Each structure stands twice: as C-alpha cells, then as structure tokens.
Amino acid sequence: MTLTVSIDTTSSVPHYEQLRSQLAALIAAGTLPDGERLPTVRALANDLGIAPGTVARTYRDLEAASLVRSRRRVGTLVTAPPATxxxxxxxxxxxxxxxxxxxxxxxxxxxxxxxxxxxxxxxxxxxxxx
Incomplete structure (x- = not known):
C-alpha cells in the first residue's frame, strides 16, 4: 500500500497532528477502507523523515478515536467509522x-x-x- 501523506516542516501544526488529520481524512473518505493495514510505525516514520514516536502518538490518537486498532503481530488496521x-x-x-x-x-x-x-x-x- 502506498500512503499519500506528507509533513509540512514549515507549519506551526505539530507533525503528529498533521499526520493524524491526513490519516483521519483518508479513513473518513473511504480511501483507507475497513481492514486496511497501515504501515508499521518505523516504516512510516522512515518514509516521512520523522521520529517513530511521532507516528506512534498519531496511531494512539487514531485508536482513541476508534479509527484504527493495533494488535501485536497483526499491525495497525483501519476500522470503518460509524455511518452516522x-x-x-x-x-x-x-x-x-x-x-x-x-x-x-x-x-x-x-x-x-x-x-x-x-x-x-x-x-x-x-x-x-x-
């Protein structure tokens, strides 16, 4: 899977928030469908040139919002948002x-x-x- 997300290093918005909002938008739009596996924390951090802790925080925030779920040995999977x-x-x-x-x-x-x-x-x- 190729993710189309980017980090604007000149923005005052923290990197984790930039990433969180982009991933949440992709999930809400259905571009990242239910069950889709997100890249590992290390892989995405490496691709974006940011710290792994930043990506981990983003994934935790997305999980708290019920947009993804993380499981050992499985990875981080998209969960479909409620159709409300x-x-x-x-x-x-x-x-x-x-x-x-x-x-x-x-x-x-x-x-x-x-x-x-x-x-x-x-x-x-x-x-x-x-």
Missing part, C-alpha cells in the same frame, strides 16, 4: 472549501488553521491547537 452521517456530503463540502481557499491563495497550512480555528469557535476541537 452522510460522509459524501461532508467530503463534497470539504472539496468546495478547499477550492475556495485555493482560489483565494491560501496555503495548506492556512487552510488547516482556518478549519482548526472554526472548530475552536464552535467548541468542537478535541485538543488544544498549538
């Missing part, structure tokens, strides 16, 4: 938002910051933004 909302509508809204942001010249970091700020305003952010 129309994910296609949310995905389309996200595409639309990104198109507007691009039209206005926002960088990836600025787009993430805008979403994070809106989550904070709505009181839905699950962790403080650093």
């Amino acid at each position: 909302l129309d994910r296609a509508a949310v995905t389309e809204a996200a595409r639309h938002f990104v198109r507007i942001a691009r039209d206005h010249g926002l960088t990836d970091s600025e787009v993430r910051d805008a979403v994070a700020a809106e989550l904070v305003r709505n009181g839905t952010a699950s962790s403080p933004i650093r």
Whole structure:
C-alpha cells in the first residue's frame, strides 16, 4: 500500500497532528477502507523523515478515536467509522472549501488553521491547537 501523506516542516501544526488529520481524512473518505493495514510505525516514520514516536502518538490518537486498532503481530488496521452521517456530503463540502481557499491563495497550512480555528469557535476541537 502506498500512503499519500506528507509533513509540512514549515507549519506551526505539530507533525503528529498533521499526520493524524491526513490519516483521519483518508479513513473518513473511504480511501483507507475497513481492514486496511497501515504501515508499521518505523516504516512510516522512515518514509516521512520523522521520529517513530511521532507516528506512534498519531496511531494512539487514531485508536482513541476508534479509527484504527493495533494488535501485536497483526499491525495497525483501519476500522470503518460509524455511518452516522452522510460522509459524501461532508467530503463534497470539504472539496468546495478547499477550492475556495485555493482560489483565494491560501496555503495548506492556512487552510488547516482556518478549519482548526472554526472548530475552536464552535467548541468542537478535541485538543488544544498549538
């Protein structure tokens, strides 16, 4: 499996949060389907040029959110998110938002910051933004 995730070293968003949000988005969109095995912590850390502890923290956060489960000798597997909302509508809204942001010249970091700020305003952010 080839993962299409990247780390922006110039962003103020911590590496683990960048990785967590990208993987969560891939899972929510169905790009990473139920049962898909994620790369090992060491392999993904090596591919991204980050510390293994960063990837391990990301995997723990994803497991706490019930998006993956980790088992010894099996690895880290994607668990399908509950179908409690129309994910296609949310995905389309996200595409639309990104198109507007691009039209206005926002960088990836600025787009993430805008979403994070809106989550904070709505009181839905699950962790403080650093």
